[in-house]
Every structure is written in C-alpha cells, then in structure tokens.
Amino acid sequence: MGAGVTVALDAMGGDIGPDTVVPAALAALREHQDLDIILVGDEVVLEKSLVRHKAAISERLHIRHASQVVEMDDLPSHAMRNKKDSSMRVAINLVKQGDASACVSAGNTGALMATARFVLKMLPGIDRPAICTALPTMTDHTWMLDLGANVDVDAEHLLQFAVMGSVIAHAVDGNESPRIGLLNIGEEEIKGNDQVRKAAQLLSPSHLNYGGYAEGDDIYKGGFDVIVCDGFVGNVSLKTTEGVAKMIAQFIREEFSRNILTKAAALVTMPVLRAFRRRIDPRRYNGASLLGLRGIVVKSHGSADALAFANAIKVAVLAVRESVPERISSQLQTYLEQRQAI
Numbered sequence: 001m002g003a004g005v006t007v008a009l010d011a012m013g014g015d016i017g018p019d020t021v022v023p024a025a026l027a028a029l030r031e032h033q034d035l036d037i038i039l040v041g042d043e044v045v046l047e048k049s050l051v052r053h054k055a056a057i058s059e060r061l062h063i064r065h066a067s068q069v070v071e072m073d074d075l076p077s078h079a080m081r082n083k084k085d086s087s088m089r090v091a092i093n094l095v096k097q098g099d100a101s102a103c104v105s106a107g108n109t110g111a112l113m114a115t116a117r118f119v120l121k122m123l124p125g126i127d128r129p130a131i132c133t134a135l136p137t138m139t140d141h142t143w144m145l146d147l148g149a150n151v152d153v154d155a156e157h158l159l160q161f162a163v164m165g166s167v168i169a170h171a172v173d174g175n176e177s178p179r180i181g182l183l184n185i186g187e188e189e190i191k192g193n194d195q196v197r198k199a200a201q202l203l204s205p206s207h208l209n210y211g212g213y214a215e216g217d218d219i220y221k222g223g224f225d226v227i228v229c230d231g232f233v234g235n236v237s238l239k240t241t242e243g244v245a246k247m248i249a250q251f252i253r254e255e256f257s258r259n260i261l262t263k264a265a266a267l268v269t270m271p272v273l274r275a276f277r278r279r280i281d282p283r284r285y286n287g288a289s290l291l292g293l294r295g296i297v298v299k300s301h302g303s304a305d306a307l308a309f310a311n312a313i314k315v316a317v318l319a320v321r322e323s324v325p326e327r328i329s330s331q332l333q334t335y336l337e338q339r340q341a342i
Contacts, residue, residue, distance in 0.1 A: 004034025005320045007313060008091040008100035011041035012069045013107025015303045018049040020106070024309035026055055031310070032317055038062045038100055041069075041087040066090040070107050072302060076114035088112060092119045095295040102296035102316040104287070106304050113149055116290055116297045123325060125332040126292040128153070130161045131231070131299065132168060133288035135241070136280060139222030143169050143178075147288060148235035155198035158182065158228055159206070162199075163331050164291040165226035166208050171322035173225070181214030181224035183233060188213075195230075207338055245280060287312030289319060291328065296320055 007028075011021040018041065025037045036059075039046050043065040050056055057063060068086040070079045083089060088107050094100035096119050105112050109131075117129060132145035143165050150157065162180050169178035182200055184192040189200070191213065203210040214224050219237065229237070252273070256266035266273070278284070282301075286308035290297040296319045300312035 004036065005032070005102070005317050006036040006038065006100045007316050007320075008038045008040055008064070008094040008103045009313070010088045010091045010103065010105035010107050011039040011046055012066070012087040013105045013112075013302075014300065014309075015072065015106070016305075017041075018046055020304060020306050020309050022046070022049040022053055022055070023306040024313060025061065026053060027306065027310045028313040028317075029060055031314070035313075035317060036060045036062070037313075038064050038091075038094060040064045040066050040091040040094070042066070064090060064094065070111045072108050074108055074111055076108070076110040079108065079111035080115055080118060089115055089119070092116055092295075092297065095297070096120055101320040102298065104298045104300060104309075104312050104316050106300035106302050106309060106312075109148065109299060109302075112297065112299055113290060116293055116295070120293045120295040120297070123292055123294055123329045123332070125336060126160055126164070126328070128157055128160075129290050129292040130164060131234075131288045132165060132291050134172075134285055135219060135238075136285065137220050137222035141285070142219060142222065142224055142227055144219065144227040144229070144234060144238075145291065146229065146231040146234050147238050148231045149290070150231040152232075153195065153230045155195050155202055158195065158199035158230070159202045159335075160292070160332065162203055162206075162208055162210070162226065162228045163335060164328050165228060167328045167331050168289065168291065168319075168324060169225045171324050171327055172318050175225055177209045178225035179209050179211040179223070180226045180228060181211050181218060183219075183227055183229035183237075184213040184215065186213065186215065199228075206335055208335075242282065245282065249277075283308035284311060287315030289315060289324070291324070294325060296325060 011018050046063050066087040068083045070086045070088045091103045095103050128150050130146035131149045134141040145161050145165050166178050169175045256262050288299045298312050298316040300309050
C-alpha cells in the first residue's frame, strides 16, 4: 500500500451493501490520489461487484475477506460476541492493527459504536464517544454532537463533547476559535436542566470560545460553529430536521405539478431549484465521526447511496490528514492543566 491514507470500508454493512460501497470507493479513489482502500467483506461477492463496475483489485484497492455480516437489527452484544469475523469487526480491527488509518461503515450504529469502543478504546480523559456531523446553516455549516451515542450524560461529558467539537471544527474548517453553543430551551441562565446549567459553568471559564446557550433555531442560523447536546436531544433534532426537509421537498413537488402553468413555472425556475436542492442535499453532509476513540471511525447513513457514502469516505480522509484523535487528546490535556491551575 502507498504512503498516503488507507481507509477500511465495511463493504457489507448498511441497507444496500456492496452496490453502494464499491462505486463509492471507486469515486473516492479518483478524487483522492493519495488514498488506498480496503474493501472488507465476502471476497466472492466483492469481486463480482468490482467486475460489474468494470474495476479490479489494484495497488490502491484491496479486499480483506470477512465471513460474517452484522445485520441492522442485531443487538450490539450479539454482534460483539458472535460475529467476530464480521465485515464491521474486521474493518475496525484493521485500524487497531495499523493496517488502516480509518474505518467507514453504514452498518448498525449501536454495534459499530460498541465494537469500536471495545476494540480501539477511548482517548485518555474521554469517558464516552460522541457522534458528530456537519449540518448546513444560513451562513455555511455547523458541527453538532452528540447525535445519538449517549442518551444520558452529565456536565463533564458535555464539556468533553465541546472540546471534541472544537477540535474537529478547527481541523476540518481551519477555524482557529470556533464558537460553541450549548443547546438549551432558552438563552437565559436559569433555563435548562441541571446538567446543562452545570456544563455552562464548566465551559464559561474554559479555554474554549464558549458563546452561551443555543436554542433549536440557532442550529441553522449560523451563529455557532459547534452545537453541543446529549445524544437523545441531538438525535431527535437530527431526525426532525430530516423529516422537515422531506416535507418541504414534497410540498414543492406538489405545488409545481399542480397544473400546466405551475409546470411551466417549474421549467423556468429549474436552475434555482437545482441549486437549492444541492445546498440542502443530505448526501453532501453524510458521514458522522465517532469522536473520542483511539482511532478514526466514520458512520454513514444506512440507506446512503454511492454519492453519500463517498462523502463519508471524504470525512474519514480529512480526519486522518488532520490527526483528529491526537488533537482531541492534546486539547483535552490543555483544558485539564488549565483547570488544575485554577
């Protein structure tokens, strides 16, 4: 393999499997000239898929056989105990062994989180991993975490999430001092539950650029570079957003197809509609990082198509190039030293 970035792909995971992963891998190889990819899964199935896409194993594209698949409805405990040769587990093992720089999977989120935490372990000072992704805003995008890994958290966990979010915003966007918002039901100091108010007390004197409480509509206004919340709130917010986006798209289609005049108007406005669709296309934001691990793992949406999965690979490549785990560890150490000095 080359001296660049090597990414292991769970080629059997997700709702579609190789029919999504293989074309996404080929697209990623064309985009990133320093990238090597290891397709992990059933060797026979993957070789047939490569043939269908007029591709073959090469110096930059490899296959690692795995005899099992983690199904989307498998319990995490069952996957860890009984599927040690699954494509998901083998891909994560490659990161642990140093044969891959990162792993990308569209598979079972719970199993991926549990397996990654078990195999790779947590960074020093980080208690729990968090799921983080970029969301579009009126100005550009914001990083939001946690999006479902931790339903119950305390103030210290929210602080750790803020550190990790700050690092990824700095690493990926080049933002020297990302503004952090703590998601709450209001901007006033008295608002929120105990853990949110306590987290605010920890964030205020920290070295981070803490901007105060963020309300739900602030996620998309663009006033914050990082939005921090627990996994329950984050996941509900994300799924609500996806539902609203689908509803708006459906309403637009219905209105433009109502009669011959609206259909004509649709033709005139087609360039604007295409630009609008591109700006809010969830495929362009696919790929959520599992932050806090001693290695890089990226979760793709289970129903992702090739374009979306290729974006998840891009997220992994950026995380490797910017040494995200090492930078998280360094930032957290800085904060701990600062707190001890007070």
